Amino acid sequence: MKSAxxxxxxxxxxxxxxxxxxxxxxxxxxxxxxxxxxxxxxAYLREGAVRPSADERVVDQFEDAPNAWTFGVYIHGExxxxxxxxxxxxxxxxxxxxxxxxxxxxxxxxxxxxxxxxTRFVAxxxxxxxxxxxxxxxxxxxxxxGVHFNADYGLAIIRPEHQAFYRxxxxxxTWCEPRLYPGLVKPVGLMAxxxxxxxxxxxxxxxxxxxxxFERRMLFDRKSQRQAVTRATLVPAAAQx
Numbered sequence: 001m002k003s004a005x006x007x008x009x010x011x012x013x014x015x016x017x018x019x020x021x022x023x024x025x026x027x028x029x030x031x032x033x034x035x036x037x038x039x040x041x042x043a044y045l046r047e048g049a050v051r052p053s054a055d056e057r058v059v060d061q062f063e064d065a066p067n068a069w070t071f072g073v074y075i076h077g078e079x080x081x082x083x084x085x086x087x088x089x090x091x092x093x094x095x096x097x098x099x100x101x102x103x104x105x106x107x108x109x110x111x112x113x114x115x116x117x118x119t120r121f122v123a124x125x126x127x128x129x130x131x132x133x134x135x136x137x138x139x140x141x142x143x144x145x146g147v148h149f150n151a152d153y154g155l156a157i158i159r160p161e162h163q164a165f166y167r168x169x170x171x172x173x174t175w176c177e178p179r180l181y182p183g184l185v186k187p188v189g190l191m192a193x194x195x196x197x198x199x200x201x202x203x204x205x206x207x208x209x210x211x212x213x214f215e216r217r218m219l220f221d222r223k224s225q226r227q228a229v230t231r232a233t234l235v236p237a238a239a240q241x
Contacts, residue, residue: 018133019208023074024141024219027082033063036072036082043122049159049186058120060096060183067092069145069220070120073138075131081123081138085145088115088155095119097155101176101190105155116195117155118142133208139170140209141219143202146195148216154195157181157188166191169205171198 027033040058044050050058062068065086073081086095090109095117098105105115121138128134146154158166159178166172171193178187203210 018131018137021075021131022137023077025072025074026219027070027072032072033070035079036070039079039082039124040120040122043125044184046125047186049184051185058183062086062094062096062119065094067094071141071219073134073141075127078127079124080127080131081134082120083118083122083138083141084120085141086117086119087145087149087151088117096181097157097190100157100179100181100188104176104190113153114149114151115153115155115192116142116146116149116151119157121156136169136206136209140211143170143195143199143209144211144216145220146199147211148220151195153192156191158191159186159188163189163191170202 025032027036034057037057037059041050041053041056044058045052062084063070067088068084068086070084071082072079073083086097088095088098088105088109090112093106093109096119097115097117098109109115118139118141121135123134123138142154142156145151154170154172156166156170156172163174167174172191173193174189175192176190178189180187
């Protein structure tokens with residue numbers, strides 16, 4: 001479920017670091033969550049991915065799942081984009097990708113594989129053109145989670161017209177042909193990348209996607225029920241700069 005600005009390529013020749021302008025915030029308050037739900041609606045509606053609704057928000061049953069983190073990406077204090085990161089293990093299987101492609105993923109989870117499922121990626125239609133690197137710094141949260149949780153694969157459910165971007169930039173492969181997800185008008189396919197194989201190749205092209213152990217702890221270690229996912233069922237990666 002991706003939207004906005006996937007066709008843009010960052011100006012790799014720039015000497016400035018796009019991360020200098022970015023603030024990642026975990027959506028925790030009702031106000032923060034509501035702002036993101038309404039951003040999703042605006043982005044999906046503009047793309048024709050959802051039908052108009054009276055409440056003008058997009059929300060589902062996975063918002064408060066113990067294995068999910070919903071982030072807002074802020075630039076100069078304004079919400080520009082959002083993404084939800086779900087950590088999937090044999091014990092934790094709550095995510096849109098598992099719901100839609102369970103026949104593919106459940107057997108792999110049974111084997112003990114760990115997945116990072118990046119969903120609900122949206123960008124503000126009125127702001128995304130101001131920051132060409134926005135798709136990269138948003139999806140970066142998924143690759144950061146992959147390092148933190150020692151994940152085997154990164155997942156994404158993508159509309160067919162955007163799959164070439166994820167194949168080219170993030171070296172993902174198509175695992176399953178498009179299916180229609182509840183609430184969406186357009187079908188999405190399942191894509192995946194084996195993170196230990198592709199990670200260094202992607203980082204070599206986009207160094208700003210690299211993260212520190214401190215940043216990963218700040219993003220994904222929370223004093224809440226999510227702690228059961230981050231510590232009891234997974235072993236975070238060793239410190240890595």
